Amino acid sequence: MWRRVASVSHLFSHSKSTKFNQGASTFKIWETFTSESEIPTPSKGSPFITFVLGGPGSGKGTQCAKIVEAFGFTHVSAGDLLRREIASGSAYGSVILSTIREGKIVPSQVTVELIQKEMESNDNYKFLIDGFPRSEENRKAFEQTIGAEPDVVLFFDCPEQEMVKRVLNRNQGRVDDNIDTIKKRLEIFDELNWPVINYYSQRGKLHKINAVGTVDEIFEKVRPIFAPLSK
Numbered sequence: 001m002w003r004r005v006a007s008v009s010h011l012f013s014h015s016k017s018t019k020f021n022q023g024a025s026t027f028k029i030w031e032t033f034t035s036e037s038e039i040p041t042p043s044k045g046s047p048f049i050t051f052v053l054g055g056p057g058s059g060k061g062t063q064c065a066k067i068v069e070a071f072g073f074t075h076v077s078a079g080d081l082l083r084r085e086i087a088s089g090s091a092y093g094s095v096i097l098s099t100i101r102e103g104k105i106v107p108s109q110v111t112v113e114l115i116q117k118e119m120e121s122n123d124n125y126k127f128l129i130d131g132f133p134r135s136e137e138n139r140k141a142f143e144q145t146i147g148a149e150p151d152v153v154l155f156f157d158c159p160e161q162e163m164v165k166r167v168l169n170r171n172q173g174r175v176d177d178n179i180d181t182i183k184k185r186l187e188i189f190d191e192l193n194w195p196v197i198n199y200y201s202q203r204g205k206l207h208k209i210n211a212v213g214t215v216d217e218i219f220e221k222v223r224p225i226f227a228p229l230s231k
C-alpha cells in the first residue's frame, strides 16, 4: 500500500520534480504529448494519475468502469467519496450533503484529503480520479497536498441537452439528479471547470473525447489513449 512509505507527497515528489520543475527543456518534452498519441510510460515506483473531467452526466463514471476493466486502473470517484462520507455520518456529512444538493463544490481540503486517503490505502499505482478537479482551486490544492500533477487528463465533451437527458434518466436516487440542481451544476461547470480544462490543454495533457454515441463507441475512442499501457 502507498501508506507503507512515509507519505504520499514523498512518493509523488519524484514525478513532480522530474516532469515539471526542470526548466524549459523538460517542458518541451511534455509539449510533444499534445499529439494525443503518446502518454508517459508508467512505472510501478510512482503513481500514474489520470484525471477524468466532463460535465454532469457526460459519462465519466461509465467510461471509468470500462477503463478499469481493460487497463487495470483503480477508480477514485470524488463524488462517490463525498457520498460515502455523508453515509458514514462523519462530521462533514451535513455540509457535504447541502453542497451537493445545491450543485456547488465542496471545500478542496475535504475532497483532497478523501482522495489522498483512498490512494494511500490502495496497492495499485494506476489511478483514475473521476470528477476532480472541478476548479483551479481544487487543482492547486491537489498539487500542493499530493505533490504531483496528472499524467493524463480525459475530457468527455458532451452537449448540455444530452447530459441533462442522461442525468434525469439515471435513476440511482442521487439527491442532485433533478432539473434544478442539474442547471446549477452546469453553471458551475461552465464557470469553474473550463479553466482547468484549458490549463491541461496548454500543458499538452488533455485528451478530448466526443462523448456522444453508445458507451462502446465512446470507449473505442478512449482505448487508443491507454493502449501503450498493459493491464
Ligand SMILES: Nc1ncnc2c1ncn2[C@@H]1O[C@H](COP(=O)(O)OP(=O)(O)OP(=O)(O)O)[C@@H](O)[C@H]1O
Pocket (backbone or CB within 6 Å): 054, 055, 056, 057, 058, 059, 060, 061, 062, 063, 079, 131, 166, 167, 169, 170, 171, 211, 212, 213, 214, 215, 218
Ligand atoms: N454513451 C451513453 N449513452 C447513453 N447513456 C449513457 C452513456 N454513457 C452513460 N450513460 C448513462 O448516463 C447516465 C450518466 O452517466 P455517468 O453516471 O457515467 O455520468 P457522469 O459523468 O459520471 O455523471 P456525474 O458527473 O453526474 O457523476 C447513467 O445513467 C449512464 O448509464
Ligand SMILES: O=c1ccn([C@@H]2O[C@H](COP(=O)(O)O)[C@@H](O)[C@H]2O)c(=O)[nH]1
Pocket (backbone or CB within 6 Å): 056, 078, 079, 080, 082, 099, 100, 101, 103, 104, 105, 106, 107, 111, 130, 131, 132, 133, 134, 138, 176, 185
Ligand atoms: O471534487 C468534487 C466532486 C464532487 N463534488 C460534489 O459532488 C457532486 C456530485 O459529483 P459527481 O462527480 O457528479 O458524482 C458535485 O455536483 C459536487 O457538488 C465536489 O464538490 N467536488
Ligand SMILES: [Mg+2]
Pocket (backbone or CB within 6 Å): 060, 061, 077, 079, 131
Ligand atoms: Mg459520475
